[in-house]
Amino acid sequence: MVHRTGAPVFYRHAYLSAYEHAPLTDVESFAYFVARDGGRAVAVTPAYLQTVADPLRRLHETYPEAHGERALLSHAWHCYDAHVPATARVLPRLLESMTRTASIFGARWCGFVNVQRGNALSRDLRANGFPARHLTDRWTVDLAxxxxxxxxxxxxxxxxxxxxxxxxxxxxxxxxxxxxxxxxxxxxxxxxxxxxxxxxxxxxxxxxxxxxxxxxxxxxxxxxxxxxxxxxxxxxxxxxxxxxxxxxxxxxxxxxxxxxxxxxxxxxxxxxxxxxxxxxxxPTLEDGRSNAGFKRRHGLSPRHLDAVLFRI
CATH class of the missing domain: 3.40.630.30 (Gcn5-related N-acetyltransferase (GNAT))
Known part of the structure; x- marks a missing residue:
């Protein structure tokens, strides 16, 4: 599914497995969602239960009402390009499953961080009534x-x-x-x-x-x-x-x-x-977040990253 949808490296099995066995931030629980249609995977996404969910101090500036509370978030903070490898029609079912799981975990919040504004996930979340708030930017350059x-x-x-x-x-x-x-x-x-x-x-x-x-x-x-x-x-x-x-x-x-x-x-x-x-x-160089002045001078362009959180 990840290969078929062109999702970035952060969704590869090796990356997810490495993050589970050596998490770079405090993670209370891991959840992996797979939606199937007739046995065929049509959506996959990982999510992480976190209390100290903001090592870069961006999320709690954007969602101060969520400060200090448990959140089930997709993806981890060390991913700056959140996707949901999926067909659009299954997103409501996936959101329902994530919300139910967050409630079982005792989380007060659920949602997505580092969603590129205007990409498929961003559009689908907005179509399902979830407004986005700007977190930061990441920087890319076309090398094709x-x-x-x-x-x-x-x-x-x-x-x-x-x-x-x-x-x-x-x-x-x-x-x-x-x-x-x-x-x-x-x-x-x-x-x-x-x-x-x-x-x-x-x-x-x-x-x-x-x-x-x-x-x-x-x-x-x-x-x-x-x-x-x-x-x-x-x-x-x-x-x-x-x-x-x-x-x-x-x-x-x-x-x-x-x-x-x-x-x-x-x-x-x-x-x-x-x-x-x-x-x-x-064909694409992804140069991460921050250091905007240097990156802009050297031909890179910003991609606006949003958070979409909702209270359980």
Missing amino acids: GVSSYEHYLARLGQRARANLRRNERRAQDAGVTAEAVDVGHAALGEITALCDKTANRFDNNDFYRDSAFAAFVTALGDLVHVVEVRQRGRLVAAGICLSDSTRFHTWTCGVDYAVDGNFSPYGVLFAESVRLAISLGK
Whole structure:
């Protein structure tokens, strides 16, 4: 069903299994909904029962009335592109089943987070009478037909193009290397510490949970591409990237700006991620949430993400 509907990597069996065995946030219970018609699956979706349901502090700004209460949410916070792989006509039945399950769990709220405004799920929820509230944006760029990194640069404005090239020259002069490595050879201990440090800098404490992060990433297997940026051996930036049939996701990253030289480790990481997406032939680069100024300057466009919650 996931493959048939083109749902993103966050709905692959490997991702869901990894999240259940090494959840990156506190999850009280897991629920997986499958609707069938004559034995054939026509809708699937995961949901997670959470009390501390807002590690990014966005949901409770948008739904202050739900603060501190249990919620059955689809999908997890580490997914920024919620879908319901389904045919539209079964959504009311699916919502009914989710609501009933939330009630059994003792949740006061049920619903969806990080729904792209205007996509099929967004339209179907609105058609069923559920209004949406804006959470944040995620950023994407169309790489269809882009044959090389230089081709990508040529599509940017002159200033952005010059900044990326200058940053790479300065990084090379400062002894910086960037490399894509297999997850089995990645320095996951160093990467975990760097991602956690970066999240803490933005007050997103424990978003990556040291005890679970490396186990989660390892369990993803072939879905993962790891980019390491080092200055004379020291890790100064790292990206955990995911891929599905049409998209390359720069899922999360860590950056240490205390470097020797006038360059941005994040800029080096971004350039290497674009190169990797192009080399893999992915027509869409998904660059996650936040850092809007940098992403807009470098050719990415926002996709508005909404939350749709309803009280049980």
